Amino acid sequence: MVKEMVRVLVTGAAGQIGYALVPMIARGVMLGPDQAVILHMLDIPPAAEALNGVKMELVDAAFPLLKGVVATTDVVEACTGVNIAVMVGGFPRKEGMERKDVMSKNVSIYKAQASALEKHAAPNCKVLVVANPANTNALILKEFAPSIPAKNITCLTRLDHNRALGQIAERLNVHVSYVKNVIIWGNHSSTQYPDVNHATVMTKDGEKQVRELVADDQWLNGEFITTVQQRGAAIIKARKLSSALSAASSACDHIRDWVLGSSKGTWVSMGVYSDGSYGVPAGLIYSFPVTCEKGEWSIVQGLKIDEFSRAKMDATANELAEEKSLAHSCLE
Ligand SMILES: NC(=O)C1=CN([C@@H]2O[C@H](COP(=O)(O)OP(=O)(O)OC[C@H]3O[C@@H](n4cnc5c(N)ncnc54)[C@H](O)[C@@H]3O)[C@@H](O)[C@H]2O)C=CC1
Numbered sequence: 001m002v003k004e005m006v007r008v009l010v011t012g013a014a015g016q017i018g019y020a021l022v023p024m025i026a027r028g029v030m031l032g033p034d035q036a037v038i039l040h041m042l043d044i045p046p047a048a049e050a051l052n053g054v055k056m057e058l059v060d061a062a063f064p065l066l067k068g069v070v071a072t073t074d075v076v077e078a079c080t081g082v083n084i085a086v087m088v089g090g091f092p093r094k095e096g097m098e099r100k101d102v103m104s105k106n107v108s109i110y111k112a113q114a115s116a117l118e119k120h121a122a123p124n125c126k127v128l129v130v131a132n133p134a135n136t137n138a139l140i141l142k143e144f145a146p147s148i149p150a151k152n153i154t155c156l157t158r159l160d161h162n163r164a165l166g167q168i169a170e171r172l173n174v175h176v177s178y179v180k181n182v183i184i185w186g187n188h189s190s191t192q193y194p195d196v197n198h199a200t201v202m203t204k205d206g207e208k209q210v211r212e213l214v215a216d217d218q219w220l221n222g223e224f225i226t227t228v229q230q231r232g233a234a235i236i237k238a239r240k241l242s243s244a245l246s247a248a249s250s251a252c253d254h255i256r257d258w259v260l261g262s263s264k265g266t267w268v269s270m271g272v273y274s275d276g277s278y279g280v281p282a283g284l285i286y287s288f289p290v291t292c293e294k295g296e297w298s299i300v301q302g303l304k305i306d307e308f309s310r311a312k313m314d315a316t317a318n319e320l321a322e323e324k325s326l327a328h329s330c331l332e
């Protein structure tokens with residue numbers, strides 16, 4: 001059966017994540033090798049020429065799955081009929097800044113684009129917010145697009161999840177594909193809590209707990225956590241630009257698992273609207289472990305939370321509550 005065409009919006013498409021992301025989508029990395037797509041690319045007028053250059057390159061690359069490209073600075077044209085919206089547009093932080101330092105510039109963009117999405121996107125459009133502060137931008141988008149179901153609005157913490165997998169794989173000298181079920185709790189910021197208490201590694205003797213194999217709680221409760229929390233800043237220091245290829249790749253992972261389903265027995269981290277699970281206040285976009293099936297995510301329930309984890313999960317929830325009020329004050 002031929003699949004129906006999918007329209008994918010990428011905002012900020014002339015930027016560096018956009019430039020890495022659009023060819024991945026056009027190659028089927030996000031939605032699979034049998035899914036034809038039409039790309040909608042939005043940027044602001046000063047970037048119009050660069051955006052047109054990206055469109056020219058997409059034509060030149062002759063991607064078999066790419067059936068059309070809309071490149072525009074008009075938010076209504078960009079949002080019309082889209083089934084998936086990847087919201088990358090905004091201002092990245094620079095060295096020495098925290099992600100919430102870009103708050104006032106970016107939340108107003110998300111307020112404005114919420115209503116365009118609400119009015120013009122396809123029904124049941126799935127939204128992934130990448131631009132920082134990602135959780136709070138997603139929350140503002142949700143608040144200003146009340147008719148989009150809350151479950152359709154998510155933010156990217158899959159990059160942090162993948163970073164955590166990568167750190168464990170390097171430490172144990174195993175391939176990253178053997179490591180699974182790390183969790184990123186909370187905010188995509190330096191207060192996020194990368195949790196390995198339920199993570200496992202596939203070995204020749206079967207699945208083993210990461211804690212047992214690493215056998216160094218001091219590293220797992222210290223340096224491992226700070227390395228993942230600070231990885232974005234480390235990339236900025238090294239590249240003088242924030243992560244782009246890894247962010248684009250993780251955005252594809254996020255949407256692919258959401259739409260096509262996560263692997264059996266494996267969970268992934270997604271920033272989703274809290275329903276109060278694990279004592280996380282409702283009304284925040286908070287990163288949880290989730291599994292995805294038939295286009296829907298659900299929070300993995302029943303995990304045992306120790307005291308160390310509880311304190312870290314609460315600290316990142318508190319930061320999100322503060323960001324929420326800061327965002328509201330920026331919009332007054
Ligand atoms: N959640 C995550 O894991 C990650 C998030 N990020 C965030 O993603 C965002 C984009 O990063 P980069 O691509 O490196 O930045 P960039 O500056 O290279 O590109 C951003 C693009 O957004 C455009 N833009 C600005 N306002 C816009 C608007 N109102 N509508 C549409 N487009 C608009 C800019 O013109 C620019 O082309 C930043 O906020 C960055 O902090 C970056 C890495 C990881």
Ligand SMILES: O=C([O-])CC(=O)C(=O)O
Binds near residue numbers: 132159
């Ligand atoms: O750190 C930044 O500003 C960019 C980002 O979100 C990341 O790389 O995780």
